[in-house]
Amino acid sequence: MAPHCRYSCDTAAQTLEWISAINDFLRPYMFLLNDHVVNFFKDRLWESIDKQWMNCLRKESVENLLKIPSGIVQDNWPASLKEFILTSRSLVLPREQVELQMMLPNLHVASLDTVLTQGMNMKKKHEVETLAAVVRSIAESTGSQTIIDVGAGQGYLAQVLSFQYNLSVVAIDASSHHGAVTSARAERIKKHYAAKTKNAHLNVPQTVTCCVMSSDALKAFSDALLQKNDFEPLEMKEIDLGEPYLEGLEVERKKPSLCSNSNMGPSLVLAGLHACGDLSVTMLRTFIECKEIKAVVSIGCCYNLLSEEGSQNSGSQCGFPVSEGAKLSGLSLGKSARDLACQSAERWRSLTKDAALQNFELHAFRAAFQMVLNRYYPEILTTSPSIGRQGKALRRQQQRRVLQNNLHVDKRTSLPLVATWEKCEMERSCTTSNYSEAYQGAYSCC
Missing domain, CATH: 3.40.50 (Rossmann fold)
Known part of the structure; x- marks a missing residue:
């Protein structure tokens, strides 16, 4: 059963209609989109999912689960689940390769x-x-x-x-x-x-x-x-x-x-x-x-690194949304949703069963590790941001603060731009503590 797209980008009006349809579809599920995948396990978010869907998917084979991002459904699934998957796939922007x-x-x-x-x-x-x-x-x-x-x-x-x-x-x-x-x-x-x-x-x-x-x-x-x-x-x-x-x-x-x-x-x-x-x-x-x-x-x-209007690190010129039409529609994704948008349906579909299980287990172990940190070592999450699922986001915030501080200082002292950036690069390399460096390779999470 292949999803059919009824939308088009041929005109501005049709493009806005497509954006609005995407926004309307996403809005009821923002509680999931705004959370990192680790939170699905840590905060028991599966309890908010339709019980029929969960009971059905728990029994499904790994091979069929991997086909979901590509819009492929099974006949025995609940009608509401099939509608959700097919609708989501029909709203995806076209990715056909052009000669x-x-x-x-x-x-x-x-x-x-x-x-x-x-x-x-x-x-x-x-x-x-x-x-x-x-x-x-x-x-x-x-x-x-x-x-x-x-x-x-x-x-x-x-x-x-x-x-x-x-x-x-x-x-x-x-x-x-x-x-x-x-x-x-x-x-x-x-x-x-x-x-x-x-x-x-x-x-x-x-x-x-x-x-x-x-x-x-x-x-x-x-x-x-x-x-x-x-x-x-x-x-x-x-x-x-x-x-x-x-x-x-x-x-x-x-x-x-x-x-x-x-x-x-x-x-x-x-x-x-x-x-x-x-x-x-x-x-x-x-x-x-x-x-x-x-x-x-x-x-x-790295579309997940786009700055977004209304976010903590947004500036005068944000990377998302760019168009006035998208802004007027109220389209908002957030960091976790942009991370999810970087996932490739084709990649998931091409995974072997063993590779897929390894991915699933990795997320579960990351969630378990995050829970251990939250309960027993909460101070580490703030003093050593390389550890835990928030590592990269917190590290980027630190780097941005270093850059902002140096640029404001150099604005007063008129240092050359190259010297400014090189100094920021040097200070950036010193923002991670020894403790976090010891664990970064094994446990850092994006």
């Missing part, structure tokens, strides 16, 4: 040699190989001169765009360590190709360390880049980003924006491979606000 060649007729995916793929596993190689070809195709069709690789990491994508496709690339990342790795790796690749082709004037990606936590920061960086007529090597001291940027911190721009209403002049493409959390949303906002940015090519990830 890239149909969308980008000029697309040619070049096979990368071992020099460019050094250090990449097979998955990374496939991602970089394909995405670089897509970026090159879009840059060509939009006439864009420069690519900004946002959240460049170790620079794999930036280097393929530079050396394989001869594009001008600026790789930006919040980690100065990543910037150093990117530059060193690029120099090794350049040395190899220069010796092979006798060409000393190869394109090398420029690396910049800056913390992009708002569209204002990314626009300011784009402005600084557009002011460089020949895109000569950039130094952080040359880029005026105003005060250090942080979500929720009001910052005045020191220079007029070059992101004007003009369609003439230099043009950029924003690219991101695994642009984590709010970073993908920041790229989209910058694309909308800056006419000189002609396209965004973004593969997002």
Whole structure:
């Protein structure tokens, strides 16, 4: 029995209808969505589930349970349970793979040699190989001169765009360590190709360390880049980003924006491979606000890390919801629901029985461990946040507080942005106690 979707995103009105239907469906079950999976065991949340459903599912085989996220039901199940599963599946946004060649007729995916793929596993190689070809195709069709690789990491994508496709690339990342790795790796690749082709004037990606936590920061960086007529090597001291940027911190721009209403002049493409959390949303906002940015090519990830309006850590520009329509519908998920949304129905369906049982048992043992901590060691949950199911969330809150404190201090003392971020990185590594470090590998829970 395959669920049928009667909704569409063809128009704004139809999209809003779909969002409202999702919101209406989720609302009665928010008591489950707002709790971590560990709480299902710890707080006996199963007692709030329809008893008919629980009696039925307790007797069901593991193989059939794994098919539930894919919308597959059994004939002998209660009608209300079947309706719930089929309705939930019918509301899922489509995930059909699109043939890239149909969308980008000029697309040619070049096979990368071992020099460019050094250090990449097979998955990374496939991602970089394909995405670089897509970026090159879009840059060509939009006439864009420069690519900004946002959240460049170790620079794999930036280097393929530079050396394989001869594009001008600026790789930006919040980690100065990543910037150093990117530059060193690029120099090794350049040395190899220069010796092979006798060409000393190869394109090398420029690396910049800056913390992009708002569209204002990314626009300011784009402005600084557009002011460089020949895109000569950039130094952080040359880029005026105003005060250090942080979500929720009001910052005045020191220079007029070059992101004007003009369609003439230099043009950029924003690219991101695994642009984590709010970073993908920041790229989209910058694309909308800056006419000189002609396209965004973004593969997002870690949607559970999106900031949400009304949450404890929300800032002036939240990552969810983005659209006014979603905001007006009152759509709200929360951290646990966003974690759940990152689960893959296809992955669960493909698990073997033994692997599935191992997953189920893991959650049960995590819940048991959390109960032991709550009852006998409650102080550990606050002094050593790496332990227990709240570990990562509390650790992120600590890191955010460190960053906020340092940025406010540096706003008064006018420290350079790079120095600010490096200091935050150093302090962040010291926030975990020795006790929590001893248990982190075995017991840390997200």
